[in-house]
Amino acid sequence: MSGYAERLHKAILTKGTPALVGIDPRFDQLPEEIQSRASLLPGDELSQQAAAYEEFSCRLIDVIAPLVPAVKPQAAFFEQLGPAGVVALERVIRHARRAGLIVICDAKRGDIGTTAAAYADAYLAGEDPDDAPFAADALTVNPYMGVDTLEPFIRRAIDFGGGIYVLVRTSNPGAGSFQDHRQDDVYLYEKVAREVEALSAEHAGIAQSQYGCVGAVVGATYPEELARLRQQMPHVPLLIPGYGAQGGGAGDVAAAFDSQGLGALVNSSRGINFAYLRQPYLSQFPAEHWEQAIEQATLDMIRDLAQHTPAGQLR
Amino acid sequence: MSGYAERLHKAILTKGTPALVGIDPRFDQLPEEIQSRASLLPGDELSQQAAAYEEFSCRLIDVIAPLVPAVKPQAAFFEQLGPAGVVALERVIRHARRAGLIVICDAKRGDIGTTAAAYADAYLAGEDPDDAPFAADALTVNPYMGVDTLEPFIRRAIDFGGGIYVLVRTSNPGAGSFQDHRQDDVYLYEKVAREVEALSAEHAGIAQSQYGCVGAVVGATYPEELARLRQQMPHVPLLIPGYGAQGGGAGDVAAAFDSQGLGALVNSSRGINFAYLRQPYLSQFPAEHWEQAIEQATLDMIRDLAQHTPAGQLR
Numbered sequence: 001m002s003g004y005a006e007r008l009h010k011a012i013l014t015k016g017t018p019a020l021v022g023i024d025p026r027f028d029q030l031p032e033e034i035q036s037r038a039s040l041l042p043g044d045e046l047s048q049q050a051a052a053y054e055e056f057s058c059r060l061i062d063v064i065a066p067l068v069p070a071v072k073p074q075a076a077f078f079e080q081l082g083p084a085g086v087v088a089l090e091r092v093i094r095h096a097r098r099a100g101l102i103v104i105c106d107a108k109r110g111d112i113g114t115t116a117a118a119y120a121d122a123y124l125a126g127e128d129p130d131d132a133p134f135a136a137d138a139l140t141v142n143p144y145m146g147v148d149t150l151e152p153f154i155r156r157a158i159d160f161g162g163g164i165y166v167l168v169r170t171s172n173p174g175a176g177s178f179q180d181h182r183q184d185d186v187y188l189y190e191k192v193a194r195e196v197e198a199l200s201a202e203h204a205g206i207a208q209s210q211y212g213c214v215g216a217v218v219g220a221t222y223p224e225e226l227a228r229l230r231q232q233m234p235h236v237p238l239l240i241p242g243y244g245a246q247g248g249g250a251g252d253v254a255a256a257f258d259s260q261g262l263g264a265l266v267n268s269s270r271g272i273n274f275a276y277l278r279q280p281y282l283s284q285f286p287a288e289h290w291e292q293a294i295e296q297a298t299l300d301m302i303r304d305l306a307q308h309t310p311a312g313q314l315r
Numbered sequence: 316m317s318g319y320a321e322r323l324h325k326a327i328l329t330k331g332t333p334a335l336v337g338i339d340p341r342f343d344q345l346p347e348e349i350q351s352r353a354s355l356l357p358g359d360e361l362s363q364q365a366a367a368y369e370e371f372s373c374r375l376i377d378v379i380a381p382l383v384p385a386v387k388p389q390a391a392f393f394e395q396l397g398p399a400g401v402v403a404l405e406r407v408i409r410h411a412r413r414a415g416l417i418v419i420c421d422a423k424r425g426d427i428g429t430t431a432a433a434y435a436d437a438y439l440a441g442e443d444p445d446d447a448p449f450a451a452d453a454l455t456v457n458p459y460m461g462v463d464t465l466e467p468f469i470r471r472a473i474d475f476g477g478g479i480y481v482l483v484r485t486s487n488p489g490a491g492s493f494q495d496h497r498q499d500d501v502y503l504y505e506k507v508a509r510e511v512e513a514l515s516a517e518h519a520g521i522a523q524s525q526y527g528c529v530g531a532v533v534g535a536t537y538p539e540e541l542a543r544l545r546q547q548m549p550h551v552p553l554l555i556p557g558y559g560a561q562g563g564g565a566g567d568v569a570a571a572f573d574s575q576g577l578g579a580l581v582n583s584s585r586g587i588n589f590a591y592l593r594q595p596y597l598s599q600f601p602a603e604h605w606e607q608a609i610e611q612a613t614l615d616m617i618r619d620l621a622q623h624t625p626a627g628q629l630r
Binding site: 026046074076079082083085086087110111112114115118122123133134143144145146148167170171173174175177181182195 | 402425429464488496501503
């Protein structure tokens with residue numbers, strides 16, 4: 001069985017880019033054709049919206065699957081529609097897997113003991129999509145409850161060839177309110193980073209690879225912290241949110257990569273999903289050609305990362 | 316519209332106890348009759364297990380609804396069964412609401428901006444169960460990402476008469492690995508507690524009540540911290556896990572209450588759910604009388620809390 005980092009890097013090398021596309025559907029921003037088709041379906045409003053999320057997400061996946069190694073569906077937007085939305089999430093994950101993409105379910109779960117193990121069972125299929133109901137390759141995880149609460153996720157990841165991404169330094173403006181709590185000279189996020197590095201190095205050793213299955217989320221909106229954290233976590237694959245709509249540029253994420261251009265995925269969600277509502281694509285593509293706008297925005301992101309980061313070597 | 320703390324305390328006073336029953340189904344521990352009935356249903360194994368979770372949880376609710384003010388379904392165990400489990404969770408929440416119980420969905424969600432708002436929309440119905448697909452009165456929330464990430468949950472709670480419980484000091488053995496990170500003389504969990512107190516006091520002021528809608532999770536397994544946190548958070552309703560199967564006793568939670576015996580809910584999950592598998596109930600009740608074992612374990616917990624904590628005044 002291949003480890004997560006090995007599978008991830010194979011996908012990154014195949015596509016020649018570390019671009020990760022977030023799947024963040026919001027009903028009022030979906031293309032007109034999808035909104036109106038959904039409104040004619042039987043069932044209540046939430047079921048109609050869930051059908052629209054599924055159609056939009058699967059068509060988005062079909063456009064980007066030849067271009068990028070991985071997608072990151074955001075669980076919250078699907079859960080917002082209740083059980084029907086969760087059914088759509090499950091189908092979207094499977095569609096992405098069938099399209100050959102690595103799927104990182106962004107659900108930020110965390111709990112203790114057997115409860116954490118239940119979340120891991122739910123979301124971490126790893127190599128074989130039939131191993132979990134929500135068949136993701138990797139899951140985002142919140143570390144607040146302690147290192148012991150990460151362990152059930154890591155055990156599952158190791159056993160099934162999956163990965164986790166632990167929140168270390170998030171991309172929001174208020175990230176520092178607790179993450180900057182500082183004992184002696186060590187911020188909390190650095191303390192979390194040290195533990196994540198130790199856990200991933202241990203697994204990397206087993207897998208005889210540079211990277212382990214325990215990744216970290218580090219926001220593009222804090223480029224100095226990102227550069228330092230990359231140095232401090234040499235065995236840790238990074239997931240970088242905050243590029244694009246949240247304000248991070250390619251220059252801000254350049255330090256996330258190792259000397260081969262590996263070791264990080266850079267995420268864009270709204271900037272890709274709703275490219276057809278934003279310039280320059282809004283002027284370039286008629287509304288019904290929203291898939292072309294998505295494709296062009298993805299290609300532009302890939303080029304931007306290739307030009308301004310070590311990921312340029314991948315092509 | 317009534318605020319969450321007002322509704323919660325009305326329920327606590329009506330039932331005369333702060334006992335909270337967690338709903339944590341696990342298939343292999345369900346009563347034999349439920350397991351075998353489920354195995355005869357059409358559909359795949361996960362659907363069968365989900366039907367069993369729904370039957371067990373609803374019958375548990377019917378037994379305890381006359382006795383306790385609130386229940387706390389654990390989302391992880393339902394999500395473990397995939398979309399079918401999530402459908403069961405939605406129905407179990409509605410069943411508990413119809414039985415007149417306050418429902419705290421234990422899902423430990425947390426994210427930034429509009430993503431946090433999506434989770435809040437999904438789970439926080441507050442006063443009217445029709446306001447959210449997963450119609451809980453309150454939701455557990457993880458603070459790691461920062462105070463700004465709590466705000467969308469609080470706004471929703473205020474607007475709909477719901478509440479949130481922010482993780483402050485969790486009950487697991489490794490809780491301290493990050494929560495004890497200490498700047499000057501302030502542990503991280505105390506820093507979180509201060510922010511939670513400030514947020515809840517602000518809302519309590521609006522509601523002209525002692526307690527606001529922003530609660531805190533503080534484990535019974537750390538009784539000294541619990542006593543100090545109760546003092547430091549006078550406007551914050553507490554949710555205390557760790558009583559019973561996790562090792563906390565009534566003496567450990569006595570300091571969680573205010574002088575009227577209000578301000579806290581004490582949770583037991585496994586000790587009630589699977590009373591029929593544990594002594595002394597295993598010897599007292601034949602296996603098919605599992606509901607009586609659950610009822611007796613609940614009555615014993617209520618008596619224990621009444622005898623050893625200020626909640627005795629509620630009766």
